[in-house]
Amino acid sequence: xxxxxxxxxxxxxxxxxxxxxxEGQLKLKAAKVLLVGTGGLGAPLGLYLAAAGIGxxxxxxxxxxxFTNLQRQVIHFTKDVGRPKIxxxxxxxxxxxxxxxIVKHEVALSSxxxxxxLKDYDLVVDGTDNFPxxxxxxxxxxxxxxxxVYGSIFRxxxxxxxxxxxxxxxxxxxxxxxxxxxLVPSCAEGGVLGILPGTIGLIQATETxxxxxxxxxxxxxxxxxYDALAMRFRELKLRKNPECPVCGEHRTITRLxxxxxxxxxxxxxxxxxxxxxxxxxxxxxVKEKLDRGDKFVLIxxxxxHEYQICNIPAAKxxxxxxxxxxxxxxxxxxxxxxxxxxxxRSARACGILRAAGFKHVRNMKGGxxxxxxxxxxxVPKY
Amino acid sequence: MAKILIPTPxxxxxxxxxxxxxxxxxxxxxxxxxxxxxxxxxxxxxTEEGKLRSFVNVYLNDEDIRYIGKDAAPAADGDTLSLVPSxxxxxx
Numbered sequence: 361x362x363x364x365x366x367x368x369x370x371x372x373x374x375x376x377x378x379x380x381x382x383e384g385q386l387k388l389k390a391a392k393v394l395l396v397g398t399g400g401l402g403a404p405l406g407l408y409l410a411a412a413g414i415g416x417x418x419x420x421x422x423x424x425x426x427f428t429n430l431q432r433q434v435i436h437f438t439k440d441v442g443r444p445k446i447x448x449x450x451x452x453x454x455x456x457x458x459x460x461x462i463v464k465h466e467v468a469l470s471s472x473x474x475x476x477x478l479k480d481y482d483l484v485v486d487g488t489d490n491f492p493x494x495x496x497x498x499x500x501x502x503x504x505x506x507x508x509v510y511g512s513i514f515r516x517x518x519x520x521x522x523x524x525x526x527x528x529x530x531x532x533x534x535x536x537x538x539x540x541x542x543l544v545p546s547c548a549e550g551g552v553l554g555i556l557p558g559t560i561g562l563i564q565a566t567e568t569x570x571x572x573x574x575x576x577x578x579x580x581x582x583x584x585x586y587d588a589l590a591m592r593f594r595e596l597k598l599r600k601n602p603e604c605p606v607c608g609e610h611r612t613i614t615r616l617x618x619x620x621x622x623x624x625x626x627x628x629x630x631x632x633x634x635x636x637x638x639x640x641x642x643x644x645x646v647k648e649k650l651d652r653g654d655k656f657v658l659i660x661x662x663x664x665h666e667y668q669i670c671n672i673p674a675a676k677x678x679x680x681x682x683x684x685x686x687x688x689x690x691x692x693x694x695x696x697x698x699x700x701x702x703x704x705r706s707a708r709a710c711g712i713l714r715a716a717g718f719k720h721v722r723n724m725k726g727g728x729x730x731x732x733x734x735x736x737x738x739v740p741k742y
Numbered sequence: 743m744a745k746i747l748i749p750t751p752x753x754x755x756x757x758x759x760x761x762x763x764x765x766x767x768x769x770x771x772x773x774x775x776x777x778x779x780x781x782x783x784x785x786x787x788x789t790e791e792g793k794l795r796s797f798v799n800v801y802l803n804d805e806d807i808r809y810i811g812k813d814a815a816p817a818a819d820g821d822t823l824s825l826v827p828s829x830x831x832x833x834x
Contacts, residue, residue, distance in 0.1 A: 514829040
């Protein structure tokens with residue numbers, strides 16, 4: 361393998377660094393890296409890894425670009441809204457560096473396809489957004505003996521490390537089990553500072569390039585924590601757990617399992633118009649109740665900063681975290697309708713009220729997003 | 743007295759404070775004092791049987807307490823405890 365005249369010019373600032381040089385640039389060109397996810401972390405990763413001249417970059421994503429992605433997923437542009445992320449990302453990376461081979465895997469990574477997709481790559485970069493896929497990527501990397509360059513973010517904080525590197529600790533050594541669904545909010549629920557995935561994604565990109573070049577000290581056996589608000593990096597020791605079920609001495613996981621079941625999240629059923637259950641109410645019916653002047657209480661269980669973005673004026677704001685403490689403000693015999701953004705938190709609030717003996721509690725199906733779609737389009741969506 | 747660093751997802755249970763200082767001579771005592779002061783935090787980091795949840799790690803300075811004696815690890819004045827829950831965000 362050699363570099364063309366054009367490539368020598370393109371990579372000249374690498375070639376004149378002694379630690380990289382021609383030998384290092386050829387290592388990058390020979391490398392095959394799989395990038396799982398082309399979102400917040402995947403965006404800077406994809407751009408910089410393509411620019412650096414990684415020979416083959418595989419992308420895994422089956423999502424579509426939407427407007428709420430643009431605040432941080434800098435590989436996708438406004439014109440890309442509605443397009444598959446994988447096409448949008450591949451196009452930008454190819455435009456940035458035509459020398460790079462981009463392989464598109466437009467699938468949801470699963471126990472059935474993961475080993476087959478991962479096996480052709482030297483290392484895997486985890487830029488996913490959910491626990492089932494993170495455990496799947498981890499286990500597949502451990503089983504195949506491939507390093508897993510890990511990064512994860514929440515609001516103003518990020519974590520990064522390299523798992524499964526030459527028999528080192530894996531994600532299960534750090535966290536044997538995922539949190540139950542609903543306890544830890546996702547970016548969609550909890551929000552994220554748009555720049556944060558850039559910082560963490562580029563730490564992953566740095567570690568990827570270092571591993572390929574074989575230079576420096578890899579981020580192995582250390583968990584790097586980043587707090588953007590304090591602008592502070594901390595490092596914690598990450599040890600291999602001898603009792604780890606997938607990489608420990610007495611391993612019990614020797615093949616991929618059902619990760620949705622493991623994480624307690626049922627696999628998303630195919631989209632269909634779900635029937636209204638007895639404990640739910642359509643937004644249109646809530647509107648009719650308001651117009652008729654029915655006697656009922658409408659409660660919004662979102663956070664105050666969400667209420668400021670948009671609200672239904674008739675609704676009383678009681679954030680989910682306060683519902684338990686503020687039951688005294690409500691009449692257990694009253695007709696109560698609860699809403700949130702999309703219906704998840706309000707379902708939990710309904711459960712709390714019913715458990716406390718409230719008799720007539722219903723969840724407004726689809727939340728204020730459905731209200732915006734079906735009742736009042738002037739209500740902004742977020 | 744040990745300082746406990748509270749990560750963003752758990753600050754809603756500690757009156758929005760990013761660090762809390764409580765008394766205690768061992769990690770177990772410090773965590774007990776913390777969850778007595780902020781009872782809503784208890785359910786987040788302990789199971790009903792009082793065991794640390796498996797998606798919340800506790801570090802004494804930079805050491806995972808699972809490898810230095812767990813609850814019994816001595817916590818001296820000036821030590822820092824960190825609660826580090828798993829977070830999954832990345833794409834959406």
